[in-house]
């Protein structure tokens with residue numbers, strides 16, 4: 001199955017069979033657009049108070065604080081929690097979830113995922129480090145994202161360590177020539193450039209993630225022929241990595257712009273990708289980016 005669905009991901013998830021998906025990667029938008037500001041007031045009795053209360057007494061109110069941060073997280077939790085519960089349900093018994101999130105929210109999300117999966121099912125926190133864009137000199141410039149990795153069963157999960165691309169040792173002189181030539185398995189800190197605004201990989205979708213990051217995830221945690229699910233698909237990076245590595249995919253997004261981007265991106269796969277709720281053909285007649293699916297491109301951008 002290579003399928004792209006246009007719509008809200010929650011009903012789509014609810015239709016999927018339990019224990020059916022080997023690998024899920026998601027990169028949800030943190031800002032749900034429903035940020036609220038809740039006012040915190042204190043009330044004291046005062047002759048000239050602006051409010052009238054019990055037995056006609058007058059009270060003065062003063063603003064203590066607004067709690068927009070907490071509230072925005074409450075909103076995000078209400079949005080993401082049912083989707084994460086569905087993700088847990090649909091994962092195969094030996095399946096893995098990669099949850100890509102902003103460093104400011106990662107700690108709250110870890111607590112939420114611990115409650116859904118169980119703390120013992122937490123496998124890793126991957127730090128994706130990059131070095132791009134403006135930098136402050138008022139604190140340490142923040143140049144990383146977090147990817148929380150959970151498995152459904154800590155005793156039985158897929159991790160193809162021998163297939164993962166290897167990295168040079170930092171001190172090759174300390175490990176001997178044979179090991180130095182082979183390189184090492186990457187640690188949980190991944191240095192990788194962002195999608196270059198001028199590079200060939202760029203689709204124009206604002207939150208597009210690098211193929212190199214997805215290729216590593218798909219290689220490590222799935223087998224050829226497996227279905228990889230991304231229900232916040234955006235530009236379809238997960239599908240592009242999955243297809244190039246011989247996996248199938250199921251992608252969901254509720255933004256028209258994302259579907260247009262995926263239609264163009266998957267044009268090179270022709271009729272092998274099914275679109276539901278969206279006609280890709282008008283956007284595929286003029287697809288200028290079929291090269292995005294070439295496996296050789298997956299090797300670049302490191």
Ligand SMILES: C[S@@+](CC[C@H](N)C(=O)[O-])C[C@H]1O[C@@H](n2cnc3c(N)ncnc32)[C@H](O)[C@@H]1O
Nearest residue numbers: 008009027207208209232234235237253254255
């Ligand atoms: C950060 S972007 C994902 C980017 C993607 N990883 C890539 O490489 O292009 C998050 C995506 O989630 C989608 N989204 C947000 N809420 C959704 C929902 N309820 N159902 C489906 N998609 C949703 C947005 O339209 C957006 O494209």
